Amino acid sequence: MEIDFEHRQAAHCESGVTTNLLWNASGGKITEPLAFGIGAGLFFAYIPFIKVNNGPAIAFRTMPGHIFSRTCKSLNIPVVRQKFSSKEKAQLFLDECLDKRKPVGCQVGVYYLPYFPKEYRFHFNAHNLVVYGKEGDNYLVSDPIMEGTNVLSSYELERVRFAKGALSPKGHIYYPGQVSAISxxxxxxxxxxxxxxxxxxxxxxxxxxxxxxxxxxxxxxxxxxxxxxxxxxxxxxxxxxxxxxxxxxxxxxxxxxxxxxxxxxxxxxxxxxxxxxxxxxxxxxxxxxxxxxxxxxxxxxxxxxxxxxxxxxxxxxxxxxxxxxxxxxxxxxxxxx
Structure with missing residues (x-):
């Protein structure tokens, strides 16, 4: 089952996911720069007591999830967001969304993403992508920083949705609620x-x-x-x-x-x-x-x-x-x- 969804490549994962999920409702008006700016995405933080790959946490953009939430809030769009303690419940909720023909955003870890080049794989758990369909045991994935779409098995997707470590996603899933035309x-x-x-x-x-x-x-x-x-x-x-x-x-x-x-x-x-x-x-x-x-x-x-x-x-x-x-x-x- 595949949802009518068009993959668009972007410079940054979360602003790209936000743009792709809001594209139809905005008539293509919500571009990646607009999503990034409306979501107040620019930031800097140096937090030495939080370690990522044995180094201090350093951020050049706002905390994961804020760009999507702020953009939707500013446009009066409700947000559906959920995390899970159970991998089985997380997959069930995802499948229910896809059955309702809703593409969804997922926070994932990049280390085990099989389509990532090996030199870009390390333990970072604040990457974002869109899941827009399922065929058998495989999920159709739109990762906005990639040129084209990809396919992950249910095991591969579960592994990155429940990656361990700092900013562990815990099956984090999100999508816009009822969306009317954006003026x-x-x-x-x-x-x-x-x-x-x-x-x-x-x-x-x-x-x-x-x-x-x-x-x-x-x-x-x-x-x-x-x-x-x-x-x-x-x-x-x-x-x-x-x-x-x-x-x-x-x-x-x-x-x-x-x-x-x-x-x-x-x-x-x-x-x-x-x-x-x-x-x-x-x-x-x-x-x-x-x-x-x-x-x-x-x-x-x-x-x-x-x-x-x-x-x-x-x-x-x-x-x-x-x-x-x-x-x-x-x-x-x-x-x-």
């Missing part, structure tokens, strides 16, 4: 809401672990890593940062590029607010993250390693923090026309 006015208001939420997340979360304060704090910490952690461990920490940026992100600070594209598309709905001009600042930030990643790679691969190299790496993040702070402060000052 341009709804999209306009959702854009404003998404920008305001992202401004808060990047500028006003208390402490120094998240947002632009988190970027600045991480930059200062990097300068101390060589002496505090030793060259080998500090190199592994930088490798973790690049992995979370490049492999689990979208490559080269790609979330910043997506956000820039969001502001460009938003300028069409809300002209006269300089959103097109501000988008260029996020493109610049994306370029800076790319440069920082190249420098970090030089350290963890052993081509660089002096204290000055760590100072340069830390300074990259301090410069990025300043650029992103200026961009979000400009967005905060907008008096919407």
């Amino acid at each position: 341009d006015e709804q999209i306009k208001q959702a854009i404003k809401s998404g920008i305001k939420k992202n401004v808060f997340n990047m500028l006003h979360i208390p402490g120094s672990f998240a947002g632009v304060s988190g970027i600045k704090n991480t930059g200062n910490k990097i300068k101390k890593w060589r002496d505090k952690l030793g060259l080998e461990k500090s190199g592994l920490y930088l490798a973790q940062m690049v992995r979370m940026q490049e492999e689990i992100g979208t490559g080269g600070g790609g979330f910043r590029y997506i956000y820039g594209a969001f502001l460009q598309e938003s300028d069409i709905y809300l002209p006269g607010n300089q959103l097109g001009e501000i988008s260029g600042i996020f493109t610049k930030a994306g370029d800076m993250w790319r440069t920082a990643a190249v420098h970090a790679a030089g350290i963890y691969k052993g081509r660089l390693g002096s204290q000055n190299d760590f100072n340069i790496m830390g300074d990259y993040l301090l410069e990025i923090a300043a650029v992103e702070k200026a961009a979000f402060e400009t967005l905060k000052k907008i008096k919407w026309q």
